[in-house]
Amino acid sequence: MARHTVRIALARFWSPALTVEGLFGGLPYLFDHFAFVPSPNPDFVLFGDSPGDLPSGRAVRIFYTGENVRPDFSTCDWALTFDYDEELQHRRHFRLPNYVRLGAGRDLLKDPSRAGEVLAAKTRFCNFVFHNDAEPRNTFFDVLSRYKPVDAPGRCRQNLAPIGGFQTPTESRYAAGYPGHKVRFMSPYKFSIAFENASYPGYTTEKLYHAMLAGTLPIYWGNPLVHRDFNPTSFLHAADYPSLEALAERVAEIDRDDDLYLRYMRESWLPGNQLTPYLDPARILARFREMFSAR
DSSP: OOOEEEEEEEEESSOTTTOOOHHHHTHHHHHHHEEEEOOOOOOOEEOOOOOOOOOOOEEEEEEEOOSSSOOOOTTTTEEEEEEEEHHOOTTTTOOOHHHHHHSSSSGGGOGGGGGGHOOOTTTTEEOOOOSSOOOOOOHHHHHTTTTTTTOOOOOTTSSOOOOGSSSSSSHHHTTTTTHHHHHHHHHHHHEEEEEEEOOTTTTHHHHHHHEEEEHHHHEESSOTGGGGGGGGSSSGGGGSSHHHHHHHHHHHHHOOOOHHHHHHSSSSSSSGGGOOGGHHHHHHHHHOOOHTTOO
């Protein structure tokens, strides 16, 4: 199958060495259909939310962010963000959450019959893998730690060596193998604290996804509409509890009751154990085709 050539430049991302493959490598089917060719005279400019200038010229501008940032359509022709399309209602916006960009899909389909096997492999209590201070995340770490120690290998509340054998938390965070190391680190734990940096409709990053991949019971705070993305009975949502103390008490209750823990772990991660529209490769590919035929 002949691929459509896309002359493109990247700008205002976290690394000047970033490529389209590095940004969207979790969506391999895109590269079956598009050949992205870096160009100083591009037809398309893909840019992020970091400070900096954009290339001059008449290229189509596509904004992408993995942060809790709204698109400014006075500076872009298309936008890929966390916002729900049904809320933003802009014909050139497409919801592409970070967990989707990173490759979530059929790996989130769950076999409930394995719940007992999963529980048998749990040897540790709870992890907290973060590098930035944020509230109420830090406070919940402190509250839950009154019940049992919570393991934290990241720079935030660090009480363990960094993940993956790297020398510092920063090295481990940005190393190429970090996501895999992170998931492997989390796998022996019964619970994972998966609080976002902020709470905003649609803002669901990789935190919940990584906890699910590791087969832990996520403790979540962030997107108030997260039930659109994931089955709300498969994790603990802080919004369902009157206080962080009440949430911690529920974690302790589940920790002491294997039958209750198994009840959660038998629940599918995705509603109906089926891919949501946000994870649908055909839908994503159709939108990229629309964007890259815009000239």
